[in-house]
Amino acid sequence: MSSPDVSRFTFHVSQLYSRSAVSLRWALVIFVTMRISLSLVAALSLFQFPMYHVTYYYGIQPVPPGIANALLGVWQRFDSIWYTKIAMHGYAHGDGTTVFFPLYPLLTRLVGKVSFGNYLLGGIIVSNVAYFLALIALYKLSQLEFDSQVATRTIVYLSVFPTAFFLLGVYTEAPFLLFAVAAFYYARKGRWLMASITGLLAALTKQLGLLLLFPLLYEYLAQSPNRKSQIANRKFQGDVLLLALIPIGTLAFLLFRHFCIGEPFLVETYGARWGVNVSWPWSNIADSLAAIFNTGRFPALNPEDTLSRRIFYNTFDLACGGLFLFLTIVSFRRLRLSYGLYMISVLFVVLMQNFRPPYPIAALPRYVLVLFPGFMVLGAMVKNKPLHWAIVYCSTLLLGLFTAMFATWRVVA
Numbered sequence: 001m002s003s004p005d006v007s008r009f010t011f012h013v014s015q016l017y018s019r020s021a022v023s024l025r026w027a028l029v030i031f032v033t034m035r036i037s038l039s040l041v042a043a044l045s046l047f048q049f050p051m052y053h054v055t056y057y058y059g060i061q062p063v064p065p066g067i068a069n070a071l072l073g074v075w076q077r078f079d080s081i082w083y084t085k086i087a088m089h090g091y092a093h094g095d096g097t098t099v100f101f102p103l104y105p106l107l108t109r110l111v112g113k114v115s116f117g118n119y120l121l122g123g124i125i126v127s128n129v130a131y132f133l134a135l136i137a138l139y140k141l142s143q144l145e146f147d148s149q150v151a152t153r154t155i156v157y158l159s160v161f162p163t164a165f166f167l168l169g170v171y172t173e174a175p176f177l178l179f180a181v182a183a184f185y186y187a188r189k190g191r192w193l194m195a196s197i198t199g200l201l202a203a204l205t206k207q208l209g210l211l212l213l214f215p216l217l218y219e220y221l222a223q224s225p226n227r228k229s230q231i232a233n234r235k236f237q238g239d240v241l242l243l244a245l246i247p248i249g250t251l252a253f254l255l256f257r258h259f260c261i262g263e264p265f266l267v268e269t270y271g272a273r274w275g276v277n278v279s280w281p282w283s284n285i286a287d288s289l290a291a292i293f294n295t296g297r298f299p300a301l302n303p304e305d306t307l308s309r310r311i312f313y314n315t316f317d318l319a320c321g322g323l324f325l326f327l328t329i330v331s332f333r334r335l336r337l338s339y340g341l342y343m344i345s346v347l348f349v350v351l352m353q354n355f356r357p358p359y360p361i362a363a364l365p366r367y368v369l370v371l372f373p374g375f376m377v378l379g380a381m382v383k384n385k386p387l388h389w390a391i392v393y394c395s396t397l398l399l400g401l402f403t404a405m406f407a408t409w410r411v412v413a
Helices: 003-048 065-070 080-087 104-115 120-143 148-159 173-187 192-203 207-222 225-232 238-259 268-274 283-295 307-334 337-352 366-368 372-381 385-407
Strands: none
Touching: 003 065, 003 120, 003 148, 003 385, 065 080, 065 173, 080 104, 080 120, 104 120, 104 225, 120 148, 120 372, 148 173, 148 385, 173 192, 173 207, 173 337, 173 366, 173 372, 192 207, 192 238, 207 238, 207 337, 238 283, 238 385, 268 337, 283 337, 307 366, 307 372
């Protein structure tokens, strides 16, 4: 290799190292900041706010009072208990566990065994490692599409989003986000084996993983105009077939739960066990509005189901939906079409899930955490410093409030 070639090679290596170091540094700073601050908020909330009187542990032993409860017990809430239950005991017919996809409980079980049988701690470790790696991957993907400043704002806006504490708890949002971002990153680099493997892992983590198939397929076609004619003439490239791993992951779990556990092959379990029905998105949005403006339409669930409570939750749910619908529209203009396809498909499917009225889209504020192109678009749009800090400040206040609510057994999303 000649001297100029060596110099160019050294320059490219140094650039690569510099970019990796920057993404690692920002991810580490944000992760440590969020981990410490949210843990403090959750722990202090136990002493500052009364516990909600309704708790559901489903046979799992709660963390005893004391330091362990302040550090770990505050994250032992709602779906977290189901994931640890599956990690400890596996799936069972008719108990509702089979609505949860298997990869996250499996990882929780493996790490929990290493953590002296503490499966709650195992789940927290899995989520935190996934969150940290997701920050690195999202920074690199945002840098690829825009620049380092947009990349920094992207991971900041994600991390201070009002429901971002779910990324640190025993939930699937962090690992799914990692796999989805990685799938897009590898697809943009033309590394279809890795894109397909990470897409498969996403499909084994969450139902929404199946929706990665069509955006990645479009990205595959968009990267080479010749591929469109090749596929039209049935001259398939071998690498496009790798994307079949994504639906195979979803199908494999559905077959497992049907033949090995005895659950229905379709989605009856969601309605029968969890009360989640399927409706058109605009119908669910209309129900959410009706819960605010037409209170007589839905009877009160309990004495605590007050008008102010309905207004608070439904307004926040609708605000999240409106924000990410706007960001989805903008993504079609500011990003490659594959990102917009991912945004619109995930948002449409999420809005189709009708939870128990008067809170029909109650889970939306949590599900939008995986709509990473929206955070990329927001990072690209906000260039005014006062606006940037206003977003960070307001979002951080809501994040602290919702973290305290979650820690004291109040439903957030």
